[in-house]
Amino acid sequence: MSAIRLLVLGAVRQHGRAHGYQVRNDLEYWGAHEWSHAKPGSIYHALKQMAKQGLLRAHETAPSTAGGPPRTEYEITEAGTEEFLRLVREALTSYDQKVDVKSAAIGFMVDLPREEAVALLKERIERIAQWRAAVTEHYVPADGPEQLGHIGEIMHFWVHTADAESAWTRGLVERIEGGAYTFAGEGEPFVGVLADGQENPYATGDRHPQDDH
Amino acid sequence: MSAIRLLVLGAVRQHGRAHGYQVRNDLEYWGAHEWSHAKPGSIYHALKQMAKQGLLRAHETAPSTAGGPPRTEYEITEAGTEEFLRLVREALTSYDQKVDVKSAAIGFMVDLPREEAVALLKERIERIAQWRAAVTEHYVPADGPEQLGHIGEIMHFWVHTADAESAWTRGLVERIEGGAYTFAGEGEPFVGVLADGQENPYATGDRHPQDDH
């Protein structure tokens, strides 16, 4: 799963109706340019693609209210909402070691009911444990780990990372079970999009693309 | 940086002369199919591309010794070796939170002198610290972190991950400084490729592509 579709679907859904540039701005507001590869091209491409697949409905719109070429607005469809929820659930449970997908899923977890979020996260913890067991059993050669030489460090690194993630997920589950945050059906949701015209406090300052982290 | 080029360059380099299928097998031997997206198409594409760019030299070869279509063998060029070392150095120092690139870099770190590897890893630790400082300062709004709601969990997750990685890197530096592993110029290097005809103990068992982790 690529994070782009999830992010774009989620942004359009929260907005109700959004054009590409608005989505682009929301993602930046969420800091997504820091942890996902959400370039303009990818965003506009995802919008078009998902419109073609019936996940979004495209509305041709008048030549824009403030500069730039005419813009297309999108709304999420029934099918799009289903796909969105499916993606959130999948991203919350699966251990795919991709930071962007995980981060996006955390951002959207409150779109599910509290109990479901907890259950999915517990499933994730379970999967990490299984993955860990499989890796440590499978990749340690019969005649001892020394055989692997420095290659063993790769495995060590994976396991270390998995343990850290597991620990963090357990903490998150505790916080959620302790009543933190507002989940689906629990009243006013947290607003995570920029209103039209609102200034983005986390703007990039438009750094040059050749920036290297 | 994508991990594929680094992995392919490294494989060809260790082999001296290799055809695509051999590279494909080496990567599987290294477990790369588990942590990178090293599909056949990507590997053959990378080989062709890098040959076109002068990083590899292609030799047309006789119709193969054991089944299958005729194969092309590749050798690394001077420019390719430079690029390889550049990529390893970059991957060791930069904090790009991509598991595949990091893992590949660990696998190839012994191709550098010991002192350089240590220096690069220390640089990495430093960069993680800087990144952490920037993120915690920049993303905590003036009126307290509560403002962020559950979105703050994303930041918390990044920071947690960064700390885990920093801890692991410090451990690795200690092990290397303590004399572990054989680095460039220290005698017989660790052999990380499969000899022609040698069986791969870590073969995938050719699982179906629709496997989901």
Place this chain on the structure above:
DNA sequence: TCCCGTTTAGTCAAACTTGACTACTTGCTT
């Protein structure tokens, strides 16, 4: 008022990735 920089909005070609498919040989089985 005219030019120039900025913001808004989006396009495009080139490169890369994916997963399924082709094609050829070996060796076992019936």
Place this chain on the structure above:
DNA sequence: AAGCAAGTAGTCAAGTTTGACTAAACGGGA
């Protein structure tokens, strides 16, 4: 002796990602 599974080696079209580029409108100073 024919058939066929398994292994070897690689191709291909469809889809995705990238980074640089286009283009329109606003703003403000000389």
